[in-house]
Structure formats: C-alpha cells, structure tokens
Amino acid sequence: MKDFLEKIKEQARSDPKRIAFPESTEERTLNAIQKIIEERTAKPILIGTEDSIRKRISELGLNIGNLQIVDHLCDANKDYFERYSQELLEIRKEKGMTIEKARELMKQEIYY
Known part of the structure; x- marks a missing residue:
C-alpha cells in the first residue's frame, strides 16, 4: 500500500x-x-x-x-465575484435561483 x-x-x-x-x-x-x-x-x-x-x-x-x-469579498476580486455569481445563476436558475440569491451564496467561502 x-x-x-x-x-x-x-x-x-x-x-x-x-x-x-x-x-x-x-x-x-x-x-x-x-x-x-x-x-x-x-x-x-x-x-x-x-x-x-x-x-x-x-x-x-x-x-x-x-x-x-x-x-473573495475584497474589492480587488469584485469582477470574479460577479462572474461566479452569474455562473451560479445559470447553473441553478431552473431551480428558482435569482441573481440576488446567487450573490448571497457567493459571499460564503464554500461557494466561491
């Protein structure tokens, strides 16, 4: 082993x-x-x-x-934060995801 x-x-x-x-x-x-x-x-x-x-x-x-x-929350990474929020929205929009909800989830390290 x-x-x-x-x-x-x-x-x-x-x-x-x-x-x-x-x-x-x-x-x-x-x-x-x-x-x-x-x-x-x-x-x-x-x-x-x-x-x-x-x-x-x-x-x-x-x-x-x-x-x-x-x-993930600093201003220098704002563009990444927004892009990842949009990607999460696309993945989960059929399950009722909104951009606001996606942004809230992206504030959590585990989602980023």
Missing part, C-alpha cells in the same frame, strides 16, 4: 496542481495544507480573508510559509 501511495505522491510532485481550499481557517484544513506544502504535491490556494487566515496559522503554530490567499 505504501508503494502505491508513494507512486501517487511522486506523480503529483512531478506536476503539482492548484487546489482551492474554502475553509481556510479550519484546523484540519490548515494541517492538510501544511502537509501538502511539505510534500510538494500541490499548490494550495486559500479562500478567505488574509488577516483571519494568517492569524489562525499563527495560533496553530504552523509553518506554512508564503501562500496564495484569495479574499
């Missing part, structure tokens, strides 16, 4: 993919991200406010280093 997992990790290391993590202040998520960084198997992207994520990393005593953090 270890050989199988090592093969998977080697394959991931040879071409690390970007993975977005919406629950970026959760201990289990940050521990997983630290392991991913240590093993160099992916390039994590954390979704949430930078201050709260960095604070939580510090509280947990993790050494994660330089990370890509996307604050």
Whole structure:
C-alpha cells in the first residue's frame, strides 16, 4: 500500500496542481495544507480573508510559509465575484435561483 501511495505522491510532485481550499481557517484544513506544502504535491490556494487566515496559522503554530490567499469579498476580486455569481445563476436558475440569491451564496467561502 505504501508503494502505491508513494507512486501517487511522486506523480503529483512531478506536476503539482492548484487546489482551492474554502475553509481556510479550519484546523484540519490548515494541517492538510501544511502537509501538502511539505510534500510538494500541490499548490494550495486559500479562500478567505488574509488577516483571519494568517492569524489562525499563527495560533496553530504552523509553518506554512508564503501562500496564495484569495479574499473573495475584497474589492480587488469584485469582477470574479460577479462572474461566479452569474455562473451560479445559470447553473441553478431552473431551480428558482435569482441573481440576488446567487450573490448571497457567493459571499460564503464554500461557494466561491
């Protein structure tokens, strides 16, 4: 079994993919991200406010280093927020989704 997992990790290391993590202040998520960084198997992207994520990393005593953090609510990402809201609307409009409801959902990290 270890050989199988090592093969998977080697394959991931040879071409690390970007993975977005919406629950970026959760201990289990940050521990997983630290392991991913240590093993160099992916390039994590954390979704949430930078201050709260960095604070939580510090509280947990993790050494994660330089990370890509996307604050889905900041003005710099306003265009992405609107585009993703429109995409959610298109996907769910037959189920009664409105643009207002889509925007409200997009404020939640898990939807972004």
